[in-house]
Amino acid sequence: MDFKLSAEQQDVQKLAIQIFADQTDNEHLRQFDNNSRYDTKLWSDLGETGILGISIDPVQGGMGFGFETLCLVIEEAGRSMAPAPLIPVLVSAALPLQKFGTEQQQSILGRVATGDCLISTAFAEPLNDDPLTPSTTAERVAGGWQLSGLKHCVPYGAQAEKILVSAQSSEGLVALWLSPDNEGIELTDQQSTSGEAQSHMTLTNVLVNDADIMAIGSDAETAMTYALQRTQAALCAFSVGMTDKMVRLTAGYTAEREQFDVKIATFQAVAHRAADAYIDVECLRLATSEAVSLLDQEKPADDSVKIAKIWCGDVTHRTSQASQHLHGGIGVDRDYPLFRYSLWSKQVELTLGGSAQLLSELGESIAETFLNR
CATH class of the missing domain: 1.20.140.10 (Butyryl-CoA Dehydrogenase, subunit A, domain 3)
Structure with a gap:
């Protein structure tokens, strides 16, 4: 069995190394040490070179190389301490959206690939890291669903256009997409160990349309x-x-x-x-x-x-x-x-x-x- 990287993977890895090396020297990173911002120029450059679209389907404007190739870029980000939300946006949110989202929901992926849009996922709740057993509840109401509960440590929650959330309902688990500016959502900043931007999200009778539901029950x-x-x-x-x-x-x-x-x-x-x-x-x-x-x-x-x-x-x-x-x-x-x-x-x-x-x-x-x- 050949464990060597393919020629395409080597090219992607070299490109990531070059971009990160040019923009993650110690002096440059100091401006991000005492705040929770990400490097918007670096993010834009990653979008322009196609790095952000590595695992996104070509029909959505990506390169379609898959998860393994994306992880090569993430490894280089860890090596360089690149201030870029690669995991929350490209892994936690974009991959399940591409796999399980509706065509309407997936329409945002093109802007994710160019770096013009951030999306995220709310996995954690207080004292609970398992998104399969959330205490957040979802109830069917006229016109959609109503959500109530707490999520915390939401990466880039205040900057994201959409956030993937799971909740318990009478029909089983529900996976859905929320817009942070929906009525009933309150976001407060949380201080993280690394300085990464994170938010505490309070959901109070938040109305979600059926179009924003990604999956229900075993799905x-x-x-x-x-x-x-x-x-x-x-x-x-x-x-x-x-x-x-x-x-x-x-x-x-x-x-x-x-x-x-x-x-x-x-x-x-x-x-x-x-x-x-x-x-x-x-x-x-x-x-x-x-x-x-x-x-x-x-x-x-x-x-x-x-x-x-x-x-x-x-x-x-x-x-x-x-x-x-x-x-x-x-x-x-x-x-x-x-x-x-x-x-x-x-x-x-x-x-x-x-x-x-x-x-x-x-x-x-x-x-x-x-x-x-």
Whole structure:
């Protein structure tokens, strides 16, 4: 089996590396450190070069390369700390919209591909990251549906034109699209660990037209599972780039830093800890590659995605700690880039399931498989 990237994938990867390298140097990123803005110029450039349309069908103005190729770009975004909402817009929202949305709902994808429109997804509620078991309710009324509930940590909720939301109804789960300016929706800013723009969304008797309903019942469960798994896998791909860069920053620093007139990289304890971090990153890369490949082929990937996200949580945590330890005090200095990687590591670690929670779910899945034999 050939595991090499195709020529098209290599071209996309090189293009992403070039764009991010030109616009994510340390000086440029400083202007985004203390606010929740994304880089609109970078986003526009990604749209002009076709990067934003990588996984969007050609009939919608995209390139149609699929999820695996998109994850190559997301990995480079993690490596460069690019201030661009690639995962919320292109994975969490655009992929399920393209797969399960109606023709009318999909009409927005062309503007997503050009960078002229943001869309997002509200997965989380207070104390609940599972979009399949929301406490938000949907009730049929004259003229459509009425929604009430709370969503939080909605990425770019205030900037999005449409937000994918799940709710419980008497007919089962409902997956639908909301416009943030709908009457009854209140958005308040939330402070995130990484600085990413997030919103708390309060829904009070929000009227939704039938045209904005994407799926109901088992179809809605399938759609939200589709979105959730791909978002978890994309976070893993982002972490591969992020942790790889942390290891490289650490290797470069320890190769130059001296104690007692000796490079600290030659110290056995330093070398061992750095080596452990490198092995961790390569394990995360392998687990992520399997999950992404299975999802790209639309094969069953429940356990593979959980395994990758468990590795993601553990590896981002350990790599961030090791990098900070081996850098000493400079690791938290905001004039040095490592602090951004550490902040994002913590956010990714806890987004859509921590390692302990997912390990428990994986154990239950394995046990159920053996019991049913």
